[in-house]
Amino acid sequence: MKVVVQEEISGCGIASVANILGKSYSEMKAVANAMGIHAEDKSLWSDTRYVRKLLASAGVETSAGETPFESWSKLPDLALLSIKHHQEEGRNFWHWVVFKRLEGRAMVLDSASYLPSNIRTDFDEMQPKWFIEVKK
Template sequence: MPVIQKEPSGCGIAACAALAGLTYDTARSHAAELGIHAGDRTLWSNTAHVRRLLRALDIDTDPNERPFTGWEDLPDRALLAIKWRLINGVPFWHWVVFVREAGESVVLDSKAALKNNVRRDFARMKPKWWIEIGPA
């Protein structure tokens, strides 16, 4: 299930919540205990915070970011960096969750303004890279 972010830069927390099966508020509380806050812009310009939160939620991640080469090349669960851009030389992106289950692939997007947060419009999304998520 997708989790909707409650702050403009809360996509990393929402992605962690979706992967852990938690509400946004619960994941935000876990993040705060680790000193991670949605207002920190490095939450979407660095992977360390999201990796630390996932580790605290007992979710394993591959230690490497892998370049996106195609939807069929993704594992069954992955964090994707979409809307990747440079601002004053610093990379920023929007976190989303890719899930493949029973042969169906979807992207769980936390952006509140979307009509449907379970996305299948793969041609519109332009992932830059991804992180494999360990088994559920």
């Protein structure tokens, strides 16, 4: 399985949607830019509506809200996860990743370019705060 790696420091939302839709980063970035969504906009990693809008444009439904993370075993088979939560000037920010369960095997597709492997199973290292179910 090939994981799309983000090409911009704040491109994790675009890369996560590309990983769900099976598109390249450049293809997804072109779609996002045409919709007025740009990686340079910090809102992409502090607001959920942008990733929801990108997925909806491809006909992919998501859960209406964000569900607090309880455990890895309680996650749906496909979900957007928010990890690396922090605040800047009183505003919440996070890093988008994709949780996927294939044939009973759980993994996280993390688009960060500095990782030795973008398919992660080091679940204890990630601290998800909440998730959005992706209904595909």
